[in-house]
Amino acid sequence: QKEVEQDPGPLSVPEGAIVSLNCTYSNSAFQYFMWYRQYSRKGPELLMYTYSSGNKEDGRFTAQVDKSSKYISLFIRDSQPSDSATYLCAMSEDTGKLIFGQGTTLQVKP
Amino acid sequence: DSGVTQTPKHLITATGQRVTLRCSPRSGDLSVYWYQQSLDQGLQFLIQYYNGEERAKGNILERFSAQQFPDLHSELNLSSLELGDSALYFCASSVGQLNTEAFFGQGTRLTVV
Numbered sequence: 001q002k003e004v005e006q007d008p009g010p011l012s013v014p015e016g017a018i019v020s021l022n023c024t025y026s027n028s029a030f031q032y033f034m035w036y037r038q039y040s041r042k043g044p045e046l047l048m049y050t051y052s053s054g055n056k057e058d059g060r061f062t063a064q065v066d067k068s069s070k071y072i073s074l075f076i077r078d079s080q081p082s083d084s085a086t087y088l089c090a091m092s093e094d095t096g097k098l099i100f101g102q103g104t105t106l107q108v109k110p
Numbered sequence: 111d112s113g114v115t116q117t118p119k120h121l122i123t124a125t126g127q128r129v130t131l132r133c134s135p136r137s138g139d140l141s142v143y144w145y146q147q148s149l150d151q152g153l154q155f156l157i158q159y160y161n162g163e164e165r166a167k168g169n170i171l172e173r174f175s176a177q178q179f180p181d182l183h184s185e186l187n188l189s190s191l192e193l194g195d196s197a198l199y200f201c202a203s204s205v206g207q208l209n210t211e212a213f214f215g216q217g218t219r220l221t222v223v
Contacts, residue, residue: 032210043200043214096158096166098209
């Protein structure tokens, strides 16, 4: 079993929809939770960073962490075609070692 | 542009050969991280250096080694290359030792033939 599980999709939604992306994990020592966006053939770009449990909002993006369920989510409101990319969750303990999910491919159709 | 520079962008080499990938971190960042991304394994953490010292290690093969120089740039050396080493290799950098707000370079695409 992988430490971090993420449904690879693909996920296809119409423009303007609310998108929900999720990851589960098994290591209860994870404290730092991140979401990255990766466009084809580009490096990952940090979207959101959350420490421990709770919610964090940044514009159209909301990250949620539920440590009791070992479950994290990223919500994208009013999705745009430019949001079409692969979204990677990532998490770490109190070290520099970051464990990534497999990534979910999102397509937002105009 | 993340400010992290990786060279070369593409590399094609034969099995058994040795290559060196280079990374220049963002100005002011002390940590450098190396990752390997392949279709079947996803993005895998290889190794972290902080201010010249090794800080964290992932599933890095013994054929692979890295170092961070006094000017903070880093090199990843891959030797005795195999077909399975073909992948995208990313470098990332951050100010501190935790990989919470790291910025990634554009990657080096390595093809072993």
